Amino acid sequence: MGLACSRRRSPGEDDVISEFDDCGGAPLMRKRSLQLTPLPAPFDRPAQPGATLQELSIRAICKSLADSPLSLAPLPRDLTQRILDELVSTRSLKRGMLKAFKGCCLQDVHMASYPGVEDEWLEFLDHGDCSCTCSLDLSHCREISDNALVYIQRAKNLESLLLNGCLRLTDLGLCNITGFDKLTHLSLQGCDYITAIGMRCFAGLTSLEVLDLEMCSRLHGGFRYLTKLTRLHTLNLGWCSSVEDYDVMSLQGMTGLTDLRISRTKVTDIGVNHLKDLKLKKLFMAGCPISDASMEVVCSMPSLENLSVEWCSVTDAGFRRANELSNLESLNLSYSRIGDKTLKSIKGLPKLRTLNLDSCHVSNEGCRHLAALAELREIDLSDSPVGNAGLRHLTALKKLEAILSFFKAYPPRRSFVITLILSETPANAFALKKLETILLSYTGVTDSGLKALAPMTSLTSLNLDSRHISDVGLSHLTTLTGLRALDLFGAKISDQGAAMLKSFKQLESLELCGGGITDLGVRHLKELTKMKSLNLSQNSRLTDDSLKSISHLSGLQSLNLMHSKITNDGIPHLKSLQSLTSLALYNCNISPIVVEKLQSNHLPRLTVIGLE
Incomplete structure (x- = not known):
């Protein structure tokens, strides 16, 4: 039980930057899962068969803490870590139990969305050995305020600090983390009281690599404090409604930046022009008021791998030089004004794997160009006029794994039925031998159309949420x-x-x-x-x-x-x-x-x- 702890993670390993617009602002499949809050779990139930000695010890200690908290400081640190994790995962942790962890060396303190967490819960960090605490996650603990950051200011070795949805945090609280020179990942999604003044505190975070400020709406004027963060490679400003061209200008010298998300901001063509010298690999601009002029700049970014211009007023003219994006792997053009000419421009992209053409003005004839995208794995043609004739060209794509086809706007008679393409030419069913996912919700797919799916034995996920499907299908x-x-x-x-x-x-x-x-x-x-x-x-x-x-x-x-x-x-x-x-x-x-x-x-x- 005294083995060295081997639980260190790279910052952001489990905490993915979300940015709504990366996937269109709405999920492709409607979610029916629910976030629930369980009752506290006692530890006097019978142990599971085959439980290890360490697991039995952890259960016994957790039970004793519920009765009377004793100091856990003498225990090996990997054991105290597992005890805390067990209490959190079973929703058994109470504020009074935290006294037992004073003086303990806890590497990770993850209490995201834990019910009842308040500032005082973190007092044990202030009185203990917090020098080895590398990761702290208090996301969506709504009662957390600036006082919580006072308790953690001694955790100078923090590498990851996640405070998403802590709505009571203000600029004053950020002053307590200015000395965290080992911090590599800071996430403050939805902390709307953070302003440009508070961003001054970021200047001292010299090791910062990932900064997530999504949905913080008062940041205008504060980006000049980021210019010395030479290690910063990922910056998420999605839905930061106050961000405009002046703010982006401050980023033009940050040559280490490779992932920039500015969806739903006020950035225009002027702001995008400031980004031309950056070696960006990911650029999300969904919903920004940009035009084809911005695309001229974007097409000059040879390192770009992932691009989203969803809901932007870009046209075929902006993508004339799209063939220069030779490293592009993912392209989201949904709800834009592009048409067949853009498909012709991108047909030579050798690495393109994902293409979203949801609600675009592409035609059956335009889909002929898609056959040249040899690496394409996933394509979304939802709410487009493409029919059987156009989708027949997809059978040439040997690596295609997913065809997404929601039809939210067109009446059922216009809904494309992919299976009919294969029914007309059954041999084509085997051409799509790597297809793993098909989504046909809300379409006009019927029982007879499903016959052509039978040869597609590589399928692992199939969505047929439709009243047109029965036992026969x-x-x-x-x-x-x-x-x-x-x-x-x-x-x-x-x-x-x-x-x-x-x-x-x-x-x-x-x-x-x-x-x-x-x-x-x-x-x-x-x-x-x-x-x-x-x-x-x-x-x-x-x-x-x-x-x-x-x-x-x-x-x-x-x-x-x-x-x-x-x-x-x-x-x-x-x-x-x-x-x-x-x-x-x-x-x-x-x-x-x-x-x-x-x-x-x-x-x-x-x-x-x-x-x-």
């Missing part, structure tokens, strides 16, 4: 034995169709919410032993017998049974699902007492919503 897909995710949320699937799902032994995620499933249908699902996420909501005929079948899915982590007829008597069947962490029970006749008993005695990590 599902019968054509039983050859797709490699599927790991299948979305039939609104499809008309009955118990007969559910029986066909037994073919998908690798399935980990299933959405089956069309209302046609009964207990008999759920019985067929118990053979899907790799299932992790199961959504059976809206099936009003499900009873407690379904829970008996579900109890065989030992790896299940998320279960949605909203609007079903399950009762208190069925809940105990879930106790065998030791991996279950999320359970949705809206509009079910379930007593909170029964659920609390399940959590306390069997499933301490379980989070539940929907109880009356």
Whole structure:
């Protein structure tokens, strides 16, 4: 148990800069997962079979801390780290327990979104050995204020500090981190009280490599304080509404900058011109008031690998020199004014892997140029006029893995059905042998169109959320034995169709919410032993017998049974699902007492919503 801690991470390894506009400001698939807050978990439940000696020790210590906090300082630091992590992950940590960690050498303190965290919770850092604390994450702890930064100012060796969504932080609080000369990653997303005055504190953070200020709206005039940050390579200013051309001018000498995100700012062609000498690899300008003049500058950036001009007023004229972007791997042109001429300009890009043409004015004839993009893996042609004739050209793309095709605006008769292309020329189905993902939600795809998917055995993810799909269509897909995710949320699937799902032994995620499933249908699902996420909501005929079948899915982590007829008597069947962490029970006749008993005695990590 005294082994040296080997948990160090590179800053940002688990904390990805988000910037909404990178993916269009809205997800391609509507999300149905829910962020939940579980009940505190006691540690007097039976240990899991096969638990190691260290795991048993951690459980015992956590239980003793709940009764009376004793100092953990004499313990090896890797053990105290795991104790803190266990308390946080099980939502068992209380403010009083933190006294036990005074004097402990904790490398990571990660309490993002932890309920009830206040400034005083960090007092143990001020009184302990915080010299080895490298990473602190308090994101979305809404009660955190400037006083919290007073407690952590002695943690001079911090390398990563994440304070996203800490809405009470102000310029005054930032003064406490001015001496953090080892800090490489600072994230303050949504901290709207931070202004240009507070940005003066960044000048002393000489090791800073990643600075995330997304959705901070009062930064105008403060970017001159960043000019000495020679190691800074990533700067996220997405949705910073006060940022304009003058601010970007301050960045023109920062030659180490490779990733710049200025989506939804006031930056115009003038500001983009200030960036011409930077060796940018990523540039996101979605929604900026730029024109083709900016594209002339952008096309002169040979290092560029990822470019987004979504929602920008750029046209074909701006992309005349796009073939010079020889290192470009990802290009987002969605909702822009480009057409077929741009497709001709980019057809020679040797490394392009991802292309978003959502709502662009491209035609069937223009898609002919796409056949030259030999490295293309993913293309989005949602809400474009492209039909079968145009998409037939995609069969030449041997490495294509994903075709995204949401049709949000066109009526069903205009919705493109990719499978019809393959039906017309069945041999083409094998040409797309590397295709892994197809999304056909809200399209006019019907049962007969699904026949052509049968040869595409490389598919791992298939979205068929459509009322046009039924058991008949599902019968054509039983050859797709490699599927790991299948979305039939609104499809008309009955118990007969559910029986066909037994073919998908690798399935980990299933959405089956069309209302046609009964207990008999759920019985067929118990053979899907790799299932992790199961959504059976809206099936009003499900009873407690379904829970008996579900109890065989030992790896299940998320279960949605909203609007079903399950009762208190069925809940105990879930106790065998030791991996279950999320359970949705809206509009079910379930007593909170029964659920609390399940959590306390069997499933301490379980989070539940929907109880009356």
